[in-house]
Amino acid sequence: MTLSSSLLNAFAPTGTLRASINLGNPVLARRTDSAEPGGVSVDLARELASRLGVPVSFTSFERAAESVAAVTNEDADIGFFAIDPLRGAGIAFSAAYVLIEGCYLVRDASPVTRNEDVDREGNRIMVGTGSAYDLFLTREIKKAQIVRTALSEKVVDAFLRENIEVAAGVRQQLEADAARTSGLRLLDGRFMVIQQAMGMPKARGDEAAQYLREFVEDVKRSGFVADALARYGIEGASVAPATPV
Known part of the structure; x- marks a missing residue:
């Protein structure tokens, strides 16, 4: 051609x-x-x-x-x-x-068990600055607080270091982070595609x-x-x- x-x-x-x-x-x-x-x-x-x-x-x-x-x-x-x-x-x-699925990750002991539990007063959600899920959650989240870290691949590290309630990101990255760090679990389902x-x-x-x-x-x-x-x-x-x- x-x-x-x-x-x-x-x-x-x-x-x-x-x-x-x-x-x-x-x-x-x-x-x-x-x-x-x-x-x-x-x-x-x-x-x-x-x-x-x-x-x-x-x-x-x-x-x-x-x-x-x-x-x-x-x-x-x-x-x-x-x-x-x-x-x-x-x-x-x-x-x-x-x-690609966007998902939430929490600690095993967290009272958050469903995606619907995330957007509540007192919850903070760690996201990568400027990522697709940052843009989406910035529009959609009404009650929880969004906290941002520079690199999407470091979301779980920042979530653990700063004792944040919820981490949000690409399912594959969160699964890999949960596999290398005990005491973490992904919520069932997805919050966005x-x-x-x-x-x-x-x-x-x-x-x-x-x-x-x-x-x-x-x-x-x-x-x-x-x-x-x-x-x-x-x-x-x-x-x-x-x-x-």
């Missing part, structure tokens, strides 16, 4: 597709022994670059908010984010390619945004995303359903 020069320039104005990677989401990205990160997001960026016929480079961030800012400010050409209205002000999102999508600066135009949406639908339909989840041993996340483009 021959791609227009305007499309290529929209995706890679420097000649290289610059991908922003959020290492705070262990489901989709991870550190490796090499200079480049690994994971589902990285594989998707490489596949998109291959289809565009350009090289790819990666800039990794510890926090979702930093990764979002890189794309919004056009310091990166694409990124991998949970869809959120606040982020959508400067980013053109695809539909979701992966669905995180819709992980690809995004690019809105200023790059409709043609590029449409191509990105079509790319995401194709990698879902072809099994690329499912294969990547399996390759990295990701459990508890699912390929998002098809969305018309």
Whole structure:
């Protein structure tokens, strides 16, 4: 397929597709022994670059908010984010390619036994600053207090250190933290479904945004995303359903 020069320039104005990677989401990205990160997001960026016929480079961030800012400010050409209205002000999102559960974690001795028990006076919820669940809970929580820590992957450490009542985050990260620390349990169910999508600066135009949406639908339909989840041993996340483009 021959791609227009305007499309290529929209995706890679420097000649290289610059991908922003959020290492705070262990489901989709991870550190490796090499200079480049690994994971589902990285594989998707490489596949998109291959289809565009350009090289790819990666800039990794510890926090979702930093990764979002890189794309919004056009310091990166694409990124991998949970869809959120606040982020959508400067980013053109695809539909979701992966669905991830947001869950709560408490101590074994906690009187909190259900998700419905969390939003009560006297409860504090530890979240990662600028994460999808921070944005969601900031809108939804009415009575409990939200307490923030810089890194999403350090939420449980901060929850324990500061003696907070509840930790909120991606199920896989909380399960891993509970496995290494005795006396913790996840509440049944989920408080939100995180819709992980690809995004690019809105200023790059409709043609590029449409191509990105079509790319995401194709990698879902072809099994690329499912294969990547399996390759990295990701459990508890699912390929998002098809969305018309």
